[in-house]
Amino acid sequence: MTTYNFSAGPSSLPTEVMTQITQELTKNQATHMSILEISHRTPQFENILDEAKASLKSLLDLPDNYKVMFLSGGGTTQFEMVPMNLATRLKKIAILDSGNFAHKPIGAAEALNVTVDVPGTTRSIKYRELPHLPAQFDDTQYDYVHLVTNNTIEGTTYHQEDIPDVQHLVADMSSNILAEPYDFKKFDLIFAGAQKNLGIAGITLAIVNQDWLDEQDLSHLAPMQKYQTAIDKDSMYNTPPVFAIYVLNLVLKWIEQSGGIAGLYEKNQRKAHKLYDYLDHSSFFDAMVTGKERSLTNVVFTSGDAKRDAQIAQKASQAGFYNLAGHRSVGGFRASLYNAQPEQAVDDLIAYLKNVEMEYLND
Template sequence: MAKTYNFSAGPGVLPDEVITQIKQEFERNEHTHMSIIEISHRSAQFQAIVTEAEQKLRELMAIPEDYAVIFLQGGGSTQFEMIPLNFATNQSHIAILDSGNFAAKASEAAEMLGKQATVLNSTKGINYQKLPILPEHFDPELYDYLHIVTNNTIEGITFHQDNLPSTTGRLVADMSSNILAEPYDINAFDAVFAGGQKNLGPAGVTVAITKKDWLAQQDVRHVGPMMRYQNHIDKQSMYNTSPVFSIYALNLVLDWVVAQGGVTEMHRRNLEKAHKLYAFLDQSDFYTAPVETNARSLTNVVFTTGDLTRDKMIAKRAESEGLFNLNGHRSVGGFRASLYNAQSMAAVDALITFLKKVEKEQV
């Protein structure tokens, strides 16, 4: 069978080693003597998995003890509600830098909860090809926190560590599609969340990292029990039935990242993969990568021929050559090649070879 490559933005590609181990343990795990999808979330075996996963994530991201780490359900979209419910309790007013679709969704969710959400700056008018800049007059005292999306999966634009907005106020980050893909100083943030299905494992688990002292200051008496971070923290991510399989698989992915050399090595590889693809696109007269160079995503490379109908036809043809899920998001079209940690350089090489062939035929 010919080698195939999955460029899906999420659920994304998993390491081959992880999939192999899941296959081996799916029917009977050597420690539990039953299938991993059968074990209780209250069992000692699963509690050990949660503890291990938290410790590995702390080590990989250098998360200090004054931050809580929990594993939840509901994806990043539920975090759009949990974050303002738990943290927008003083001013009931949050600030947003609109760098893409998911920043806009976070703003909409906060507004629906009765919180005021002010978009300080947006690059929607230029199709999110540049990052929005924090206005000079921004006064963090007027807001409970500033919300950003570090990597915009749809638009392929990123706040890297060196171009994060500088604020003396609280900073919240949605890291769903580039957590562990490049280094961030966790101390720059007061809360971070990430849906697991893009770079941490299969769908079903969400990581939430919150500063304990900030959480302790909040009044959440009118927040439902499932939406309170503290309830999940107190029960070590087992306040209700946990997504057992997804956390188990996430733990295996963390093992794999550690074995590969950690976030530093992931970042080196991701730079190499992304730069190789961008270099090809930039020299091409047929394809265009529209995002400003210093804000380009390492994990979601967005590009187009300029003809969206042709782009669809090319993406469909790519499937016949073993290159799957290259269509851009339905809201923007074009192409999107997701190069998460588990994506190989061989996949990038195969993609470039295919794109060159198409270009040669068209010119």
């Protein structure tokens, strides 16, 4: 039986990457040890680190003043590190409250005595739509504006045309980095957990505009709290997650061989549009998000009955479609279509959903 992983993360890895990991996992003649055993101070790992940074800068088309960091603690730790490092002048930031992972940074920043304004929120309608900055928004009153490009739980996305034009923009791109094109130079800081589109859990990517970071007063921070420490020590102030960075580097090579962001974007559009088209014409299932704000990477939908949805999700696992249940705050279903998800997975899922639809409508 063919099986598919629709988890929101950790998610599927490309088959080619899984094959290479398997081949390189045991001891080899060059290092006399497994990739799981090598030191972060070896030339082999230093090459992996350099390759990964160069690939990211190339894929994102970023100039030299943007610095790549590999950090621990997940995206959640970035809710604290970002205001620590980048809200040092006015100690005031603005957050577009577009979903669960946009709401959490509000409390994190406030706990650090940073004032947080929320110029737009759709929390009252359970984040079914995206909030936007008001027409008269004055970005000079804030150290930066924070947004989440793709809301993993709710299935909404700020696509390139909806990215606000502000002086300093911070983006949590955890669930759609490298999945669709953005003008990445519009962002002064990008961060993303690796376990969705970049690799496996255990590593967080952060990329910062060094020119902006140089303007900050970081004298109040301990070394591990500073982005500059990670930059100066090449992400090795402490022992980094060697294996996670190794996997990330393999995934980046796979992305390059897949046509880069442009190639994957074409594939991702095709996958998502197939599923949305089915849902829009279904008399049983409904997509929870409509219009241009729909996510390409996290498609949320429902049959309209929570108990029935849970039953269908359980039966789907038995049929080989794993982790289809939606987040507990939203319910229904969530099909995560990250870069590594094959198009055949979507075709097979649609065929399965059609059978479910017929079964329930004819019952």
